[in-house]
Amino acid sequence: MLTADNLGKAHGGDRILDGVSFTLSSDETLAVVGPSGCGKTSLLYMLSGLSRPDTGAVFLDGSPVQGPTPDISIILQDYGLLPWRTVVDNVALGLKVQGVPRAERLERARLQLVELGMAGHDQDYPATLSGGEQQRVAIARAFVSRPRLMLLDEPFSSLDALTRERLQHTLLDVWKRRRVPFVLVTHSLEEAVVLGRRIMVLSDRPARPVAMFDNPGFGDESIRDTEACFRLLKELRHTVEDVW
Amino acid sequence: MVNVRPALRYVAVLMVLGLLWKLAAMALGGVILPNPEDAIRAFFAALPTRIFWEHFGVSAFRAVMGMVIAFGIAFPLGLVMGSVRRADAMLAPFIFLTYPIPKIVLLPVFLLLLGLGDASKIAMIALILGYQILVTTRDGVRSIHPKYLDSVRSLGGSRLDVLREVLVPAALPHGFTALRLGTGVSVAVLFFVESFATTRGLGYMIMDAWGAMDYLGMFVGIIGMSLMGAALYELANFMERRVCRWMFLRKRM
Numbered sequence: 001m002l003t004a005d006n007l008g009k010a011h012g013g014d015r016i017l018d019g020v021s022f023t024l025s026s027d028e029t030l031a032v033v034g035p036s037g038c039g040k041t042s043l044l045y046m047l048s049g050l051s052r053p054d055t056g057a058v059f060l061d062g063s064p065v066q067g068p069t070p071d072i073s074i075i076l077q078d079y080g081l082l083p084w085r086t087v088v089d090n091v092a093l094g095l096k097v098q099g100v101p102r103a104e105r106l107e108r109a110r111l112q113l114v115e116l117g118m119a120g121h122d123q124d125y126p127a128t129l130s131g132g133e134q135q136r137v138a139i140a141r142a143f144v145s146r147p148r149l150m151l152l153d154e155p156f157s158s159l160d161a162l163t164r165e166r167l168q169h170t171l172l173d174v175w176k177r178r179r180v181p182f183v184l185v186t187h188s189l190e191e192a193v194v195l196g197r198r199i200m201v202l203s204d205r206p207a208r209p210v211a212m213f214d215n216p217g218f219g220d221e222s223i224r225d226t227e228a229c230f231r232l233l234k235e236l237r238h239t240v241e242d243v244w
Numbered sequence: 245m246v247n248v249r250p251a252l253r254y255v256a257v258l259m260v261l262g263l264l265w266k267l268a269a270m271a272l273g274g275v276i277l278p279n280p281e282d283a284i285r286a287f288f289a290a291l292p293t294r295i296f297w298e299h300f301g302v303s304a305f306r307a308v309m310g311m312v313i314a315f316g317i318a319f320p321l322g323l324v325m326g327s328v329r330r331a332d333a334m335l336a337p338f339i340f341l342t343y344p345i346p347k348i349v350l351l352p353v354f355l356l357l358l359g360l361g362d363a364s365k366i367a368m369i370a371l372i373l374g375y376q377i378l379v380t381t382r383d384g385v386r387s388i389h390p391k392y393l394d395s396v397r398s399l400g401g402s403r404l405d406v407l408r409e410v411l412v413p414a415a416l417p418h419g420f421t422a423l424r425l426g427t428g429v430s431v432a433v434l435f436f437v438e439s440f441a442t443t444r445g446l447g448y449m450i451m452d453a454w455g456a457m458d459y460l461g462m463f464v465g466i467i468g469m470s471l472m473g474a475a476l477y478e479l480a481n482f483m484e485r486r487v488c489r490w491m492f493l494r495k496r497m
């Protein structure tokens with residue numbers, strides 16, 4: 001279980017986040033929506049241990065998160081793939097820094113690539129792939145080290161609509177098999193409804209939680225066509241119109 | 245398989261240079277500046293001789309050693325300065341204050357300190373080229389996008405992992421670019437340092453022939469040095485393409 005307890009952060013006298021608290025159980029997903037620049041990425045960095053909160057703390061299964069750990073995988077904006085490493089080496093990177101032997105890590109990376117529909121791209125370099133393919137590699141890299149928590153920072157924002165939908169379904173498929181809880185930040189309300197079991201709305205800076213929505217239709221691949229989806233989107237829109 | 249296109253480009257450029265040379269030689273009467281065909285004939289006549297290859301070998305050794313030492317010291321130092329703020333704060337003022345000083349004027353000091361042999365000449369080349377590699381590498385490291393550092397750190401990577409997985413591979417193209425561009429500087433410095441207190445090397449060969457008014461012999465040395473410069477450039481280019489393969493891929497837009 002992930003617990004964020006009263007997280008706060010300031011930068012150069014400017015408060016970015018204030019009083020962000022939530023819990024996420026081990027089979028849940030949380031979509032965090034907020035206006036551009038409100039501090040969503042800062043929140044993810046704190047959850048991952050890449051940065052420390054000024055106030056509050058993050059706990060994963062009861063233990064405080066005090067720095068980056070292989071238990072938490074993060075997919076950064078623009079994927080964060082290393083352009084000088086091949087696809088398979090990028091996927092295996094997390095295993096490499098954990099000290100997994102070369103043969104084993106490459107085998108696991110290849111299997112993960114196959115699962116993400118990227119078989120045959122092992123020796124390609126990221127720059128030769130499309131945006132959607134690069135995102136698949138980033139997802140493969142995040143899952144291959146078998147994390148206990150996944151964090152996704154606007155992972156599909158730079159993709160075209162169709163590719164985005166396909167990758168959302170791919171992510172859901174992998175999630176259904178692995179059941180790794182994830183926190184996704186996005187500024188797309190629709191994406192939040194597709195990928196979030198719960199949806200947290202943040203205010204503009206300093207970002208504070210202003211509403212938390214349950215999404216009972218989560219996991220349904222055709223959720224976009226359901227009445228419940230329309231209702232939830234409408235509610236979300238009303239909320240954000242008031243606070244953004 | 246041999247890549248024919250670059251070779252053809254070289255041939256075309258050589259033909260243009262030969263034509264310009266011929267026109268200049270005709271304009272100057274062919275004494276001070278010999279005809280290119282005479283110079284090339286003299287060059288090919290010198291090729292089978294041991295004395296030419298001795299001079300060429302000595303010069304190549306000095307240039308390559310200078311480049312290797314420059315890269316071996318300046319590249320790691322550039323990595324440190326680019327990535328460790330405290331080290332940069334200490335070293336950057338020293339580097340940028342001394343960067344504009346023409347290091348070549350220190351040659352007499354080097355000759356006094358390191359003697360008349362290869363060491364002083366190699367050290368001079370390494371110093372001049374090293375500055376270029378150091379500054380370029382340092383700036384290259386500072387321009388690395390933080391997302392790559394975060395990417396490795398988020399996976400639990402240590403400082404050593406960040407160095408190995410991000411800093412070194414991201415800085416290598418900058419280091420190689422400086423090395424490649426520095427080949428011209430290296431050969432120029434080589435010529436200068438071989439003009440003094442030595443009886444070996446292409447620089448000496450050129451100046452010795454000049455002093456004896458053997459202009460064809462002088463051009464044998466000049467052509468030899470030019471070819472050595474081109475070979476060093478291509479060597480650096482080849483190494484960059486091998487080590488930084490990802491830089492030369494056809495990118496998907």
